[in-house]
Amino acid sequence: MHSWGVLTETISPDLFRATLSRWVSGVTVVTTTDAQGQSHGFTASAFSSVSLDPALVLVCLDNRANCFEAFDNSEGFVVHLLRRGQEELAGRFASKGADKFAGTQPEWSPSGLPLLPGALARLECRTERRIPGGDHLILLGEVHHAEEGEGEPLVYYRRGFHGLDGGAQSLT
Structure with missing residues (x-):
């Protein structure tokens, strides 16, 4: 049996970020509306x-x-799993201050949430629940409706967008 002892050291944010950049993840855009009906994402x-x-997700x-x-x-809220070719959309929704919905024609769910096409x-x-998690808020949602399409997913790896074939797409 291995004993870890007391873990007292902390990792630097830069090393943590660099290490996690080696994790391949799918790319999603999450949307909602506020009390005034304005779309956010x-x-x-x-x-x-x-x-x-x-x-639950x-x-x-x-x-x-x-x-x-x-x-x-x-x-x-709505989670949109992005497909290859939606790099610009992912970059726009990741930017601060950008008009995130510019150039899109969102549809609306029966509950009034913005649905991004494509x-x-x-x-x-x-x-379902909001959970504080350090410098982030964890949103737990119960899925009530799902739609699936065809195509290749957009993935994020080493600070860039990729398709499954490994071809990189830059944020800029």
């Missing part, structure tokens, strides 16, 4: 399924994000 690579019964949102308040108070898949969720 962000790009999230921190997304995961949690449970099949009930169907989680996404993580930076506490400093401009859209934080909208998501912290929303009753629901996603590989979409999951419409009711916000």
Whole structure:
């Protein structure tokens, strides 16, 4: 049996970020509306399924994000799994201060949430719980509707967008 002892050292944010850049993740854009009906969204690579019964997913949102308040108070959100070719959309939703919905023609879910066209898949969720997680807010959502499409997923690896064939696409 191995004993870890007491772990007292902390890792630097730069080393942590560099190490995690070696993790391949799918790219999602998460959308919601605020109490005034204005659309908000962000790009999230921190997304995961949690449970099949009930169907639960989680996404993580930076506490400093401009859209934080909208998501912290929303009753629901939509996770869009992006496909290859949507790098510009992912970059725009990752930018601070950008008009995130510029040039898009969102559709609307029956519950009034913005749906971005062209996603590989979409999951419409009711916000089940909000969990503080360091400098992020973890949103746990119960999936009430899902749509799937065809195509190749967009993935993020070593600070760049890629397809499954490994071809890199720059954010700039």
